[in-house]
Amino acid sequence: MAKHAKSLLSRWSSRVFLVEVDEKPLYFRLQARHGGERAPQVFGQLRQEDRCFSVLVCTGDRIKGAKFYPQLRDKLSKELPPGCDLTTMGSFLPRVRDSFIRGYFLKSSAEYSAHVERLLRDLVRREPLLVCSYAAGGGGGQAWTQRLWSPSEDETVSDYFVVSSDEPECHPSALSMINNDVFYSFEEARDVFRKCGDVIPEAASVLEMLPGSAGVSQKPLFPVVVLEGLDATGKTTLTESLRETLGAALLRSPPDCLSPWRALFDREPPLIRRAFYALGNYITAQQIAQEGMKTPVIVDRFWHSTAAYAIATATGGPVSNLPGEGSEVYSWPGDLLRPSLVLLLTLDAEERKRRLKDRGLEKTDEEQKLDCNQLFRLRVEEAYRRISGPPCVTVDASPSADKVLQQTLLLIRSNCHL
Ligand SMILES: Nc1ncnc2c1ncn2[C@@H]1O[C@H](COP(=O)(O)OP(=O)(O)O)[C@@H](O)[C@H]1O
Ligand SMILES: Nc1ccn([C@H]2C[C@H](O)[C@@H](COP(=O)(O)OP(=O)(O)O)O2)c(=O)n1
Structure with a gap:
């Protein structure tokens, strides 16, 4: 069995699971x-004969795991029978x-469960996955049990009852944000x-554009002012x-030299x-650092954008x-x-929507999401406010x-x- 799967299984019964239903996480644990x-809420509406499955990506290779996760969704969506959620x-x-x-997490009616099971058995043989099936019937009929499909033939893995779990103090995605969604040093991001x-x-072309190290040898002599905010603000x-007014240099992040690759990496x-x-x-x-030795510098988006959109x-x-x-996720990178x-x-x-419409430019997926998803917009704005570091007004x-x-101008002065 792969080393990574083995380490996951060693503390399997201490794990908490969450299933996202309409953006709301429903938690359960094992007993x-x-x-x-x-039975936990996620199993609440099901009939005794229905079956559920969880398919978790389990690889020690972060890049492979990140690429494989969306591919797995496409594959499952394409191959699952119509009655499967x-x-x-x-x-x-x-x-x-x-x-x-x-x-x-897959919910299948009894009619299709054999089909789903075949599909997953085939998948788990080829891909770095941990698959569990869930069925009703234990504990006097009302309880649901989880069966972890053994990743290798000679392993025996226990069945557990599933019971509701309290919400954790913070959303569990926060446990993996650091150096997966937000990078706090040049080295960590370059390593990816x-x-x-x-x-x-194309990653090689981006690497070629990078400075040798993050370090900026001298503090700029002139003020550096960053402008942040959602699209169309x-x-x-x-x-x-x-x-024009300040005779300043105008820079942006991402810088123009990365423009040829932006659309490509936006799809990653x-x-x-x-x-x-x-x-x-x-x-x-x-x-x-260079321009700031000669004139004031104005910057269109910088670290706040990177961190706030990623966290949200x-x-x-x-x-x-x-x-x-x-939380430490809002801290400013020490080397930036x-x-x-x-x-x-x-x-x-x-008003933002009106300006977006008047401008009429094509929007990135993320900006379209901002438009139609009020909760996402609120999370971005709040994350902006929580980021620490230079004064943010x-x-x-x-x-x-x-x-x-x-x-x-008054604020800058x-x-x-x-
Ligand atoms: N203070 C303002 N009042 C009214 N319209 C504005 C104002 N500032 C910008 N706009 C208009 O709103 C749209 C978005 O502005 P823009 O500067 O492109 O925003 P961003 O760079 O934040 O995406 C543009 O059509 C612009 O002309
Ligand atoms: N420094 C930056 C700039 C933008 N981003 C990301 C965050 C969002 O996904 C998009 C928003 O950029 P976009 O160019 O669409 O926004 P504007 O048109 O400049 O307002 O880019 C970032 O992560 N870090």
């Missing part, structure tokens, strides 16, 4: 004996960092790109005006996509699912240049462009000694 508890799930050891594993060269040849308009799974944006910040940091995407559901305020000031442009949802972007400019 050796049945004490008359009701598929949703995302995960499993973790409470409070254990990097213990979170992802997968899918070095490792994904075999599967994505007016960043481009304001950065252009600031450039979070691990690779987020590493791309993280690396972009280090290239921009080098440019800031990795966490589902309401704002309360975000890692708590003060700190701007003098970060301004966060805020706009109410209706909120600017109301709803007045006219000129008024927003005047307000911003009072915070940056210009």
Whole structure:
């Protein structure tokens, strides 16, 4: 049996499982004996003869795992019979960092369960997966049991009863965010790109653009002001005006030199996509350090964008699912240049939509998600506010462009000694 699967199985009965139903996580855990508890909510509506399955991705190779997870969904969606319901799930050891594993949960009516079982048996032989089946009937008929399919013929694995579990203090995705969704050093992000060269040849071109190290030798002499905010809050308009008014250099993250590869890495799974944006910040940091010796520098998006979108995407559901305020996930990378000031442009949802419509440009998937998913937008905005590091000041972007400019100039002058 693979070493990774073995280590997962060694603490199997301590794991908590969550199944995401309409972005709401429903939790259950395992128990050796049945004490008359009701079946967890996720099994609540099912009939005795129905079957459920969990399919969890289990590989020690992060890149392979990240690429395989969405492919598995496509494969299951294509091959599962029509009466089968598929949703995302995960499993973790409470409070254990990097213990979170992802997968899918399948509900099948009795009619199709033999078909689903055949499909999964075939899959588990070829792919790094841990599969469990769930059936009703134990503990006097009401209880559901989990059977873990042994990854090798000579292993015996116990059956467990499944019972509801309390919500953990923080959403379990927070246990795996660090260095999977958000990178806190140049080395960590670069390491992902070095490792994904075999599967994505373009990674080499990005590596060529990188500085030798994160380190910026000298602090810029002039103020460095970053403009942040959701799409269409007016960043481009304001950065252009600031450039003219202050005679500043205007930079952006990701930097222009990464433009040829942005669309490609936007289609990659979070691990690779987020590493791309993280690396972009280090290239921009080098440019800031150079320009900042000659003039003030205005930057269109920087670290706040990278971290806030990543954290908000990795966490589902309401704002309360975000890692708590003060969590280490909101900390500024120790090796990344700190701007003098970060301004966060805020706009109410209706006005932002109106501006988006007037602008009429094509939107990224993530921006379309912002548009139709109110919860996602709220999570991004709150994550922006929680990020620590350089001072972050909120600017109301709803007045006219000129008024927003005047307000911003006042803030820059009072915070940056210009
Ligand atoms: N203060 C403002 N009032 C009204 N419309 C604005 C204002 N600032 C920008 N816009 C318009 O809103 C749209 C989005 O602005 P833009 O600067 O492109 O935002 P971002 O760079 O944040 O995506 C553009 O059509 C722009 O002309
Ligand atoms: N420094 C940055 C800049 C953008 N991103 C990501 C976050 C979102 O997925 C997109 C938003 O960028 P986009 O270019 O669509 O937004 P604007 O048009 O500049 O407002 O890019 C990032 O992670 N880090």
